[in-house]
Amino acid sequence: MNIYVLLKKTFDTEEKIAVTNGQIEDDGAEFIINPYDEYAVEEAIVQRDEHGGEVTVVTVGDEDSEKQLRTALAMGADKAVLINTEDDLDEGDQYTTAKILEAYFEDKDADLILAGNVAIDEASGQVGPRLAELLGIPYVTTITGLKIDGETVSIDKDVEGDVEKVETSLPVLVTCQQGLNDPRYPSLPGIMKAKKKPLEELEIDDLDLDEDELEPKTKTVDIFLPPEKEAGKVLEGELQDQVQELVSLLKNEAKVL
Amino acid sequence: MSKLLVIGETRDGSLRNVTFEAIAAAKKIDSDGEVVGVLCGNGELESQANEMVYYGADRVIAIKHDNLKTYTSEGFGQAIMAVINDESPAAIVMGHTAIGKDLTPKIASKLEAGLISDATDIEVDGDKVVFTRPIYSGKAFEKKIITSDITFVTVRPNNITAFDRDESRTGEISSKDVEVTDIRTVIKDVIRKVSEGVDLSEAKVIVAGGRGVKSEDGFKPLQELADLLGGAVGASRGACDAEYCDYSLQIGQTGKVVTPDLYIACGISGAIQHLAGMSNSKVIVAINKDPEANIFNVADYGIVGDLFEVVPMLIEEIKKIK
Numbered sequence: 001m002n003i004y005v006l007l008k009k010t011f012d013t014e015e016k017i018a019v020t021n022g023q024i025e026d027d028g029a030e031f032i033i034n035p036y037d038e039y040a041v042e043e044a045i046v047q048r049d050e051h052g053g054e055v056t057v058v059t060v061g062d063e064d065s066e067k068q069l070r071t072a073l074a075m076g077a078d079k080a081v082l083i084n085t086e087d088d089l090d091e092g093d094q095y096t097t098a099k100i101l102e103a104y105f106e107d108k109d110a111d112l113i114l115a116g117n118v119a120i121d122e123a124s125g126q127v128g129p130r131l132a133e134l135l136g137i138p139y140v141t142t143i144t145g146l147k148i149d150g151e152t153v154s155i156d157k158d159v160e161g162d163v164e165k166v167e168t169s170l171p172v173l174v175t176c177q178q179g180l181n182d183p184r185y186p187s188l189p190g191i192m193k194a195k196k197k198p199l200e201e202l203e204i205d206d207l208d209l210d211e212d213e214l215e216p217k218t219k220t221v222d223i224f225l226p227p228e229k230e231a232g233k234v235l236e237g238e239l240q241d242q243v244q245e246l247v248s249l250l251k252n253e254a255k256v257l
Numbered sequence: 258m259s260k261l262l263v264i265g266e267t268r269d270g271s272l273r274n275v276t277f278e279a280i281a282a283a284k285k286i287d288s289d290g291e292v293v294g295v296l297c298g299n300g301e302l303e304s305q306a307n308e309m310v311y312y313g314a315d316r317v318i319a320i321k322h323d324n325l326k327t328y329t330s331e332g333f334g335q336a337i338m339a340v341i342n343d344e345s346p347a348a349i350v351m352g353h354t355a356i357g358k359d360l361t362p363k364i365a366s367k368l369e370a371g372l373i374s375d376a377t378d379i380e381v382d383g384d385k386v387v388f389t390r391p392i393y394s395g396k397a398f399e400k401k402i403i404t405s406d407i408t409f410v411t412v413r414p415n416n417i418t419a420f421d422r423d424e425s426r427t428g429e430i431s432s433k434d435v436e437v438t439d440i441r442t443v444i445k446d447v448i449r450k451v452s453e454g455v456d457l458s459e460a461k462v463i464v465a466g467g468r469g470v471k472s473e474d475g476f477k478p479l480q481e482l483a484d485l486l487g488g489a490v491g492a493s494r495g496a497c498d499a500e501y502c503d504y505s506l507q508i509g510q511t512g513k514v515v516t517p518d519l520y521i522a523c524g525i526s527g528a529i530q531h532l533a534g535m536s537n538s539k540v541i542v543a544i545n546k547d548p549e550a551n552i553f554n555v556a557d558y559g560i561v562g563d564l565f566e567v568v569p570m571l572i573e574e575i576k577k578i579k
Contacts, residue, residue: 013510013530017396024397035511094362095371118358120510121393124374129330129362138331138441141359160355160456161505165446178511179504217371217405221387225397226537234548234559242560243570246542249558251578254540256462256519257486 001053001148001170002108003044005077006101006115006128009061009068010034013120022222033068036116038183039176043146044114045076046181051148053111054078058104060097062086066199073194074186080199088204093216094122098130100214103207105135110171117142117175125175132173140166142177259347261290264337265309265317266356267298272305274459275352275412277312277419282412283350284313284420285379286386291315293344297336299326303430310428313420317430318344324437327444328356332437334363339435341368346407348386353411354458361411371403377416377516394510394533414459415516450503455489457506462488462519465508465535468495469524469545469564476502478568479523485575491515493531509534523564527552544568 011017012030019025033041044055055077059065062084069080083100085092092100105113113132118125125141132139144163145156148170157164158177186194204214233249235242251257261283265276283292294309294317296302306317320336333356341349341364349364351357353375365372377398378389386408388401403409457463464483466476476490483490491513492506508515510530520538525531527543527550535541536555543556544567553559560567 011393013533016529017393019397024393093371095365095369098366123392123394123514124362124372125358126362126365126372126374129359130366133363133366139363140442142355158355158505159447160458161450161503163448163450164444165448166442167445168442178507215404217369217403218373219402219404220399221402222400223392223397224400226395229536229555231554232541232543232557232559234553234556234561239560239562239566240570242562243567243574246558246560246571247574247578250519250540250542254519254557256540257575257578 001048001051001111003048003053003055004108004110004113005037005040005044005055005057005072006113006131007037007041007057007059007068007072008034008116008119009059009065010119010121017225019223019225022224024223031064031068033071034116034119036118036120036176036178039178039180040114040116041072041075041077042181042183043176047112047146047148056081058101059083060085060100069199070194071186073197073199074190075184076190079197082199082201084201084203089214091216091219092214093218094124094126094130095217096214097127098134100204100207100209101127101131102134103209104202105131106208112170113173115173115175117177128173128175137171137173138168139173139175140168141175143174144177144179146174146180259287259290260344261287261292261348261350262341262344262346263292263294263309263314264349264351265294265296265305266352266354267296267305268456272308273352273354274419275354275414276309278414278417279350279352279412280309280313281419282376282379282410282417283348285381285417286348286350286408290347293318293346295320295337295340297325297333299323306430310426310430311422311424313426314428316428319430319432320435321432322435322437324440327447329440329442329444330359330363331440331442333360335437336435337364338367340433348408351411353413357411361409365409368407368409369405370407370409371405373401373403373410375413376410377413379410379417391514391537394514395537396533413516415461450505455487457489457491457513458515460489460515460517462486463491463515463517464488464521464523465491465493465525466496466501466523467493467525468499470496470501473501475565478565478572482521482568482572485572485579486519488517488519493525493528522552522556523568525552526550527555
């Protein structure tokens with residue numbers, strides 16, 4: 001089976017965010033594999049081990065994304081592809097990323113494409129469904145279970161806490177939700193092996209794409225931090241009195257009761 | 258007059274509140290525009306269509322088809338695309354819900370359009386419509402504009418105020434026949450895990466538990482408080498990892514990002530990942546045994562104490578004023 005994973009690097013969830021001149025400050029920040037993409041990598045490996053085939057991890061990003069691709073290889077993916085847009089694209093959006101991936105997948109004959117259901121930075125959740133639409137294959141988002149039997153694919157889909165049992169067939173694109181699996185940590189032998197696994201680097205020119213097709217459809221005009229929350233009031237006194245005061249504050253001051 | 262298409266969403270037969278917020282959002286995009294609601298289903302849609310009118314839609318198109326009984330991106334996608342082709346709307350608005358997230362990228366891709374997901378505010382600046390949306394789970398915000406022809410946005414529940422319901426409003430309700438074929442993703446069954454009641458992402462009040470809740474049973478008083486306030490129960494990752502509750506309740510950088518009017522954090526330490534998911538709530542109450550807990554730094558009101566003592570007292574006190 002030809003399995004592909006769409007992977008994005010994101011800020012570590014521990015990172016505080018700083019903004020300078022309307023841009024996110026990324027100097028010295030720690031980056032990780034987007035946590036939802038980790039579920040995708042894990043699931044790809046599990047499915048490959050069960051059905052055979054190969055797992056290729058694909059990133060549209062910059063040179064620094066190599067680190068996260070190596071981590072995915074260390075987890076057990078077979079190959080990695082970095083589509084480096086650093087020199088060619090000033091600004092991209094979900095439309096452009098999906099277009100680039102469409103061009104990449106044109107001749108790939110993918111059976112299964114997995115992605116995170118959302119990236120924890122931009123959090124649009126658009127690229128997976130957009131790509132599936134461009135490739136003309138069905139997609140199922142926010143999956144928490146995946147069984148493949150021949151061409152038949154049975155999926156558990158999380159819908160705001162309820163579970164939909166979905167049946168579809170290969171090829172399909174799925175986006176992964178928490179609860180699908182427990183992503184493994186790369187083992188030491190895995191890390192050693194990853195260094196020798198193939199990591200192909202492509203640029204826009206290597207794909208069959210016109211530059212004017214990559215004009216983004218949205219534009220970011222500002223980035224700012226939310227107003228700092230003032231430290232609130234920690235109540236004092238007997239517990240019973242505190243609770244009474246709290247209810248009174250919620251009713252009369254905050255007006256939320 | 259430009260047309261503003263609002264895609265309505267129902268849950269258990271009733272329209273979701275975010276649909277009414279989407280109508281108000283459409284009016285923010287163009288206050289002179291005609292709001293055209295669209296509803297998909299296989300049964301009676303008349304009453305829901307009327308509701309959309311009461312909340313500000315100028316007319317509503319109802320599409321009925323057996324293949325629209327349950328939502329699928331393929332079925333609803335075909336139906337909505339048919340309406341878009343008929344109406345050529347200047348803007349499309351929908352709630353940023355499970356269905357909104359699933360459906361809108363497909364339509365945007367078909368239209369080769371930009372799409373702003375999860376907007377929390379909309380302003381008009383000259384001839385530009387500027388959308389505000391959280392990034393990094395609310396640790397920062399960005400303002401975005403759309404540069405393609407159609408303005409296309411999903412709005413986060415609880416952020417844009419719906420118009421007041423006005424039963425004297427009238428509007429045309431029409432039905433439309435659409436071919437809905439070739440559904441490749443078939444819903445075989447739906448297992449309801451979420452108890453009846455309020456959805457976490459739309460809840461006005463959330464009572465959330467962390468590791469301090471200690472067990473599955475420990476969530477019971479939290480549920481009781483949430484029920485009393487007409488709210489929903491949420492959880493921190495710690496509580497989910499410890500299997501006190503389902504991951505569907507998780508609030509944080511992974512998990513849901515919520516902005517209720519009132520957020521009551523019980524036994525939650527306040528890790529940065531959790532704060533990202535809830536710190537934009539309007540009023541935050543923290544209940545924690547540890548006076549040094551980080552959650553107190555974002556709380557409007559804090560009680561240092563054992564949640565198993567405080568929550569039952571809180572329930573009694575609130576009952577007194579209800």
